[in-house]
Amino acid sequence: MATLFIADLHLDDSRPQITRLFEDFLASDEARSADAVYILGDLVEAWIGDDDDAELPARIARATHALRDRGVPVYFMVGNRDFLLGEDFARRAGFTLLDDGTVHDLYGRPTLLMHGDVLCTDDIAYQTVRKQVRTPEWKAQILAMPLEARRAFAAKARQDSKAHTGSTMETIMDVNAEAVADSMRKAGVTRLIHGHTHRPATHRFELDGQPAERIVLGDWYEHGSVLRVAPEGTELRGLALG
Numbered sequence: 025m026a027t028l029f030i031a032d033l034h035l036d037d038s039r040p041q042i043t044r045l046f047e048d049f050l051a052s053d054e055a056r057s058a059d060a061v062y063i064l065g066d067l068v069e070a071w072i073g074d075d076d077d078a079e080l081p082a083r084i085a086r087a088t089h090a091l092r093d094r095g096v097p098v099y100f101m102v103g104n105r106d107f108l109l110g111e112d113f114a115r116r117a118g119f120t121l122l123d124d125g126t127v128h129d130l131y132g133r134p135t136l137l138m139h140g141d142v143l144c145t146d147d148i149a150y151q152t153v154r155k156q157v158r159t160p161e162w163k164a165q166i167l168a169m170p171l172e173a174r175r176a177f178a179a180k181a182r183q184d185s186k187a188h189t190g191s192t193m194e195t196i197m198d199v200n201a202e203a204v205a206d207s208m209r210k211a212g213v214t215r216l217i218h219g220h221t222h223r224p225a226t227h228r229f230e231l232d233g234q235p236a237e238r239i240v241l242g243d244w245y246e247h248g249s250v251l252r253v254a255p256e257g258t259e260l261r262g263l264a265l266g
Contacts, residue, residue: 027130028055029062029251031139031219032243034105036069037080041265045248047087049263054252056094062122064219064241065103065139070178073167074113085117092118101126103139103220104154108163127211131255136211140220140240143199143207149188150197198223204238205231217241217251224249224260 035043055061067084088098100119102109114121126137145151156162166174198221208216214236224242228235239258242249248263 025131026054026058026252026254027060027062028058029064029217029241029253030244030249031064031103031241032066032222032249033063034066034069034244035080035084037078039245042244042248043080043083045244045263045265047083048266049248049250050087050091055091056096058096060097060099061091062099062101062137063119064101064137064217065124065141066105066219067100067103067109068106070182071106071108072171072174072178073108074110076171081113085113089116089118101137101139104141107158108167125207125211127213130253133215134211134213135253136208136213136216138207138216138218140199140218143203143218144197144220145200145203147197197221199238208236215239217253219243226258226260 030049033042033046035046049055050061068080092098098117098119099122100109100114100117101122101124111121113119122137124139124142127134128137129135141150141154166177169177199218204216208214208231214231214234216236216238218238219241221240222243222245223240225240227238227240229238230236239251239260241251242260242262247265250261250263252259252261
């Protein structure tokens with residue numbers, strides 16, 4: 025009895041070995057026997073729309089739907105790289121879409137689930153851009169563009185993101201402790217699971233006099249990363265390439 029969490033795979037044609045690792049993970053006995061699998065955002069390096077006719081989205085949908093067909097729920101929460109993913113692809117992939125900031129009960133413990141980027145409040149430039157691109161008007165404008173134009177736009181956005189990351193202090197791009205505490209208070213929980221920062225760890229602290237924990241999922245750039253949550257506890261571990 026266990027629930028599995030992953031995030032920040034950033035799947036891309038330039039790293040086919042990671043796509044294969046993802047497919048192998050979903051086809052593993054561990055995933056097929058899980059109570060559920062959660063993907064907390066940034067599944068791909070860039071999502072240009074549910075109508076993308078490239079092979080990678082089709083491979084993802086086949087792999088996740090195959091797991092869903094075996095009776096394992098697959099929950100998906102968009103991140104900053106795939107926030108254009110919508111209901112159409114979710115149906116093809118067998119996803120149950122989750123809002124950022126959803127609380128799910130995991131074996132008797134309410135747990136707040138987030139991608140994590142909204143917690144990085146010290147990165148003002150990022151938060152300004154995030155607010156702009158999440159508006160219905162902006163998304164509609166982008167999705168009205170031809171696919172090739174969207175691919176070019178996504179490539180430029182990745183370059184800009186790398187430039188911003190390279191010129192911004194790491195502490196600014198990490199979560200803000202007060203933002204974490206506020207989110208957990210509002211949700212009424214003492215456990216938070218999120219991704220985005222690529223800094224896998226379990227942080228234990230005190231929240232309003234109660235023991236609390238924040239579990240950060242790892243990225244899938246050089247290897248995989250999975251969090252196993254079970255009634256007896258949690259385990260955060262890496263997945264080696266075959």
